[in-house]
Amino acid sequence: MSETTVASLALDLTTTFPRSPRETLGGYVHAGRMLDKCRAVVAGTNGEFHYNCPLDGFLFEFTGIDHEAFKAFVATGADDTAVATWINENSQVKDPEAVVQWNNKMRDMRLSDMPVPLQMFLEGYIPQYIPAGKIVRVWFDVYDMEEGRL
Structure with a gap:
């Protein structure tokens, strides 16, 4: 996959917003928003949006995923399905109940x-x-x- 693939997947966050943090990707709230921001950073279209912000940090801390490893995978041009699979494969959290509890804690x-x-x-x-x-x-x-x- 190439950077042009990342660029074609990346939102232009100077003209639109990333997904709501309430939306899930791979079963995790905020993961889709974080992906939107990461892709935009890689593509140079992030505007005022920041990747690895405090909200991203909550997800990285909970899952044990390294933000640089996530960014490197996103930079391959992976689509949403591939990123969701990668998150689940690389998350240290394997208990679905723990994920639901964390999601609800974040939502609330x-x-x-x-x-x-x-x-x-x-x-x-x-x-x-x-x-x-x-x-x-x-x-x-x-x-x-x-x-x-x-």
Whole structure:
């Protein structure tokens, strides 16, 4: 596979948004969004989006997957199905119940449950980027509100 394949799969995140973190890939929430950002970084179309951000870090920490190994595999031009298979093969988590519990923990993570540095960051980010009158109940709301899904 070639870089042109990665480029053809990559979203232009200067004009569109990555998937919602609520969407699953390979059974994991946020994995599709992380893949969208990684492909865009490889293709140079990431704009203001960052790969290996704190949210990506939660997935890498849970699965034990190395972010550089993930990026290297994505750079081969792997499609979504191949990436989902790779995630499952390389994840240290083999118990489906543990994955469901982690997914639900991530879906339900309130700002007050987050590490303090992320709380501090979001304290300024939310009023700057979330439409007035919108109430952020959980972390994923921030992305879906800012990107017009909620």
